[in-house]
Amino acid sequence: MVKTKTLAIVVAVVVISSFAVYGYWSTIAPRADVRIGYLNQDLHQLALQVALVNGYFEDEGITVETVVFGNGALEMDGFLADQLDMGYLGAAPALTKRLNQDILVTVLAAVNLEGSAIMVKKSEYDSGAVTHIANLTGKRVHHPGPSTVQNFLLRLALENAGMTYEDIIPVYTPPPLMESALTVDAPAFIAWEPFCAKAEYNDAAEVLMNSGDIWPNHPCCVVASANSFLEAHPDVVQKVIDVHKRAEQWIVDNPLDAIAIAVDWLDMDQSPVENAFNRIIFDYDLNMTGLTMYLEFLIDQEIVDLQLSEVASFMNGFVNTTFVES
């Protein structure tokens, strides 16, 4: 009995001491100048990887800590929990969570335009069962969520073909699982690269429509900053945006080298990475018209609580292009 008590006390002391040591160590360990979030396996955000590999942040004299997230919604939660200062994420989660959860971030630059596709199960495509979007009537179509740009693209594609969203059976599936989830009853998905190119490379799916064919130059990923960080460190924010612009330009000027970095980062074969890369427009200038159109869609779907008359003033406060223009 005495032995057990002693053992329990020792264990408690060790556990509490460990927490204390960790807490102390966390406060004295030097913090990076900026903590930048990005999405796991999202080729759209190649610019950040290019900047890290080419040493652009060191050139600007800033230290960076990268924080990886599974999706944009989680990254916005990361902003809320003060886990990051700036981030590469989808415009969709940035907008929806800014409005619904009042997570105070400001969009500063675009990361990419286009770069998604509607894919169809290869066997269905080859047999001629699904070769046009109209063939998806009554079929299940995987999408990454009702508040995503991809869902909006799907609706646009259906509308352009004279169909409605109700003509298909939309089902939610995380993009990494979409390829495995293709069946005869659920023969199509819409996702961002590189999941489309991966499915194509694995002979699982064929491209039905590229997103650029549905909505040319549509917005996708953006660079955002927490408002508190923007106010406290505008100089660091400016340097990060300068790095971002430099990386984007380098990608455009050196596509083969950029693909090599992507292959290494994504740990994929060259061919699918190249295919995915060629479907993405790397550009740091924001498509404001596109962002506004998407916000109006969110309002129409009652996903966000905002009046149409408030859109312009909201966008003025949500987007700040002075850093990318300077």
Added chain:
Amino acid sequence: MTVALKDRRSQADSQSVQPKRWIAKFDPKDVVLKILLPVIILIIIWEVIARLSVSSLQGIVESFLKLAFEGDSQGKLLTEHVFTSLGHVTFGFLIAALTAIPLGVMIGRYKAINSVFGPVVEAMRPIPPIAWIPISLLLFRDILFARIFIIWIGAFFPILINTTAGVNRTNPVHLDVAETFGATELEVLTKIIIPSAAPEIFVGFRIGFGIGWMCLIAAEMVNVNAGLGYLVLIMQQSGQTGAMIASMLLIGLIGFLISYFFLIMEKRLLRWRREVSV
């Protein structure tokens, strides 16, 4: 008959004639301890969670009412999501019960089967259901079966392990008596072992259904457009925290009610067990 026995009998008779006094059983202390205090603690906990998530209990209630009467952004009402989830979990649970009980009885009863399957069970059990999602999509081309499989994985092992434990706990004296009286193996299994293991099996049901219910999020992650797990995921994605927490609370409430239902069933169906033990 002795006087003492006569007195005891008349006492018992008079007691059995008296109607039950529910009011006499009502204890205010019980109401405070078992209902009021837990509800207050739950409200406080969820208010703190809501505030940390930039919401409030009022926001959660409003979101709940909106989901119940207007539906989500796709127009699906809360009832549809609830019944979809209940369907998935019930189906998965039933299959788990039908597969785990026979296997548990065999593992508990026969040493050779225990030697072979025991280590297999122990190796497979720690793998979390969410890890099985990509495999389930490859194993089952039909997404419904893939979903049911995830629930089955969650519910199967608690039922199996509790059944095995219940079988192992069978009183050896009862088995010896059965053998002495020439009972067949089937009679031993059906009339002694399974009834003896029934309390543990019921515990397995409660735990198994609970874990199966907890696997909703994992099960409703793929190829889905209805269900409480799906609702939590898409509400989290779009930052509608009130609706997300309302869905989580509903998952908790339904889980609690089902667990309570199993408890009531256990007490009623196994009343003989308590009397025997007394």
